[in-house]
Amino acid sequence: MRKLYSCLILVCATAAVTIVLYFTSNKGTVTIKDCTRVSRTPTIKPDYTGTVIPPNIAPLNFAVLEPGTRYLVKIYSTDGEPINITSRTGKIEIPLRRWRLLLNNNRGRQLSFDVYVKNKDGHRSTGSRLEGWSRYETITNTIAKEDIDSYLVYRFMKPLFNWWKNIGVYQRNLENYENKAVLHGQLFSYGCLNCHTFLNNTPDYMTLGIRSPEYGSATLFVANGKVQKIGTKWTYTTWHPSGRLAAYSMNKVRMFFHKTTMEIRDVIDLDSALCYYLVDSQKIKTAPGISEKDRLETYPTWSPDGRYLYFCSAPILWTDRDEIPSELYNKVKYDLRRISYNVETDEWGQPETVLSAEETGMSILCPRISPDGRFLIFCMCDYGCFPVYQASSDLYLMDLWHGLPAREDTAKMAVPQYSKLPINSEYSESWHSFSSNSRWLTFSSKRLDGLFTRTYFSYIDENGRAYKPFILPQKDPTYYDSLLQTYSVPELITCPVEVSKITLARAVRRPAKISPDIPITGATPKAGHTEDPWQSRE
């Protein structure tokens, strides 16, 4: 009896496997002349058409939005076997191994998608002839020669107003779909974390800002796997390429709300200045050129050679630095400045204006320089300091190898060449950063719906041309359709953050190991103290 049952189970299992294989297997080659040609490309979601993609990117799974009962997609390039995928729902999930092989073997070449859709009134297929099928124009993308950094670190949270509860910083392997938390606020009583910064696109040196009513405001400083808690909150941070110091901004930031605009949130820095932290001496210092009493300095970024600190600076238009100035909030516009620095002698030069708000008529924010030192990409928006809340925020590129004055002792440079990138949308683009090889730009965009920030990638070639961006691929192509969280502040790194979230959480909950004196007095937050109204709830 037992043997009979065993045989029965074996037969059923074999039958089940056979059926599954039958329905999931490819059905031979396609005879093009048997299909109806449709003279346009199919509508797919996400939009992976006409882009340049890295050869090491995870499969660009997508959904075909054409009506039909069956779908067939053929993915091919010059070399290698094409990938044929069938689907009944229109969701196309590309096998990872074959995708990787195809891309790797065709660097610098075209990647094509042929999409076939079986019409609702079509007939069954017989053998290799497809009857009742339509074939759309081929979708073409280009496979770049250069890889993108393998990991993306980003902040994941819902659109926040005053309260926060569920914020995490995550790292995503761009070569597949693996996603892991670097740290989550749940591990320290639903605190806030932000401003993750890396040295030279590696996690060897990393900083992470923490806000918690229970554990205070602080900065986690990770150096070669060791975590230290610095008892002061660094906002926007930039590592000197030598790793010997980090410059950061201290911001007295306040949120307020509009009544009638599409984006009702807005942010103002009532006060801000720049400081820098010396790793060896564990001291915080500042310099007159980066902390002027009558100016707001923010968004520092080092040049790759470490000789200049670029930052944004605006005149303070109000005297009361505790009240949100209802009349002047939209008059604040930041200039782009830079100041020279000698890392050996710790000496600063005089600040010089790279690009002024007066010339552009807009507020210049978030400068980031490509690691090869060639391009500087920044945001410009109508006013203010927080581009992600401004639909007018767009990305611009400045070619630093052209337009610089021959003499470096002038207070103001000649107007450098810059241009608006063609990758912008009607909504906010911001929070951009470069890959380690300077060829890939990642940035946040609200282009899909005007509300939720998503992460995009764009190829920047040697001449500074930016190619059509594509969205971070997901295993489920409809993932973004109902995602209520935002992907914010994307940063590319070459290898994963190895320090565990447990270690980081433990560091948050400990008292600060380093409590340096802050050289700036006045309206700057005290160490370990959460002052701003963005608070956690229990």
Add this chain to the structure above:
Amino acid sequence: MRSTEQKMTSRSRNIHDGSIIFFVCFYLYVWLLIEPCLIYHGFGTFIAYPAFSVDWEFLKSSLSYPGGVAEYIGGFLSQLYYFSWLGALVATAVAWLMYLAAKILVRLSALRRPPGYGGQARGRLQIICYIPAVMLLMIHNRYDSQLTPFLSLLAALWLSVVYEKMTIRSNVTRAAVFLVMFALLYYIALNASFVFAFIVTIYEFFAGQRRVLKILFPAAAISTYLAAKYLFAIQTKAIHLQLLLARLSFDPWVKNIVICIYFLFPLALLAAVLWSALRTRHTDGEQASQQGGQAADKSEMRAKHKSSKARKLRWFFQNNKAARAIETTLPIFILAISIFVSFNGTKKKLVQVDYFAHQEMWPEVLQTARRIQPKSYDIYCIHDIDRALYYTGRLGDEMFRYPQNLSALMLTVKAKMLSDRMYLKVSEFLLELGHIAEAERSAFEYMEIAGSSPLVLEQLATIKLVKGQTEAAKVFLRALSKDVIFGHRGREMLQRLEKDPELANDKRIQYIRSVASNAENISEVFGDKFFSELLDKNKNNKMAFEYMMAFYLLTGQLEKVVANIGRLNDLDCERLPQYYEEAMVIYMAKSKKQDLSVAGWQPRPETIERAKKVGGLYNLYGGQYNEGRIRQALGPDFANSYFLYYVFDIPRILGAPGTRR
């Protein structure tokens, strides 16, 4: 004469009968009196929202952390509360399964004695098996469900049963099985694994008699706790309270019951087992002396026992009929006591008011509110009453028939006093008024704090549609489409948007767009400016007008009431509401005017006479110090008048929340 075995079987059957009656009563009570649909309504408003979504991402996310399985199942089962009969069935099934497991555990753990010795005691110990069910019922009585911790307890109980029923003799194998079960339960239900360890330790101590395992099991549990806390840096409250839905502090009953869930039954089991062990030893002692053949001593002992009250009592309990009766009725008695102690009728009515308000069943709101003691009104209830009065056209005539509260009218409280529910109510209210930005802000705050309940998803979708942000609205609607109960609403709206992207045929959206304020400023103060902005946008914004007038009436700003009477003409009103009329009369008296006509509206002579009567009695009885006498003299005709409110209540209203009547 029946054998002991027959007596035991009979007693078991009676106990069984008792449990059947118990659970039938349990089901009927939960279904018909508690009405789980009210608890469902409370999800995300009164109590935390048990998240559940029908997509793979949610399932994967739930499986990725300890306790996620219990939360997932608890979230799913909680959705069934939408249908009262089904929710009652779920609660009863959970309660019954816990009872069953507890019964088996008592039988296995408490006594390994020959029948006749342990039988009676075992029968009585069955009482403790009802503890988890009773606690579940008490939680439901408080209009909460907390299914997830009970499911965790259920898993712990049944895994204990599986363990204790194993016939493995080897200590090593049993230890290995325990560790696997412990780890599995930790993954499934987090801290219920400690309950499991506790229960099987009791078993090994008293029934299993395996010395090594007695030490190993508690050591494993403690080690896990220490590892979680110190090695994995999980905070203590995350270990223990992970499975407890947030915001317990709103009802201390619920908080205490839920914390006790994990302790009460194991401790009761331990107590029962100890008691049973002591009793059995005592009985053994008696038996030994009897077996010594000292019949004379036995009769002497019997004689001694017979002479005392305790003897009589003992006889009573040893009498089979009495014992049967007690064992059958005691569970019902316990059920009744627990209901009596934990049921909060006022809370039920408050939940009903909220429920009816959400369903826009305004007459029902008022009917239910009238059944609540005025002193038990909370600000949400008062707010809903005012909305109901507005929607039934009686705000200007009857609002002072109910206790009023300035904070309740507009839901204006300090940020620190805000509850999750407040944010959602504020959002709904302000959307109707036309203050879209504040409605949006409140809804987003709610979503961050309390989770993505279908209520807030629908609210945010509506707000985005009003603002013309259709693509953003679709994200919320697609998320809503994954809800088990309200998914159809999301799908229907998405289909409508395909056909009518501007929603030109949606009356509600069009109305809100017509009243939406377009004044751009960053002031957040409710008051004159708030209302004037709304009425400047649309003078036909009846809600803004009536609430503005209510605000002025509540704060005694008579001149502003009078100044805005003319707006009644914009709203095509046919009569002057009672309170506006009375306010005009008071204003006349204060400004010493003989008559008053504003935009064609003037008070009637009878209203002026009423005012004179109030004034006369006020002066006669000495004013504020004789409120009771004045009210009594005026009689019930004046109970609803603004005159009395103005004279006696305004000083109290402006100073402190709540109004005494």
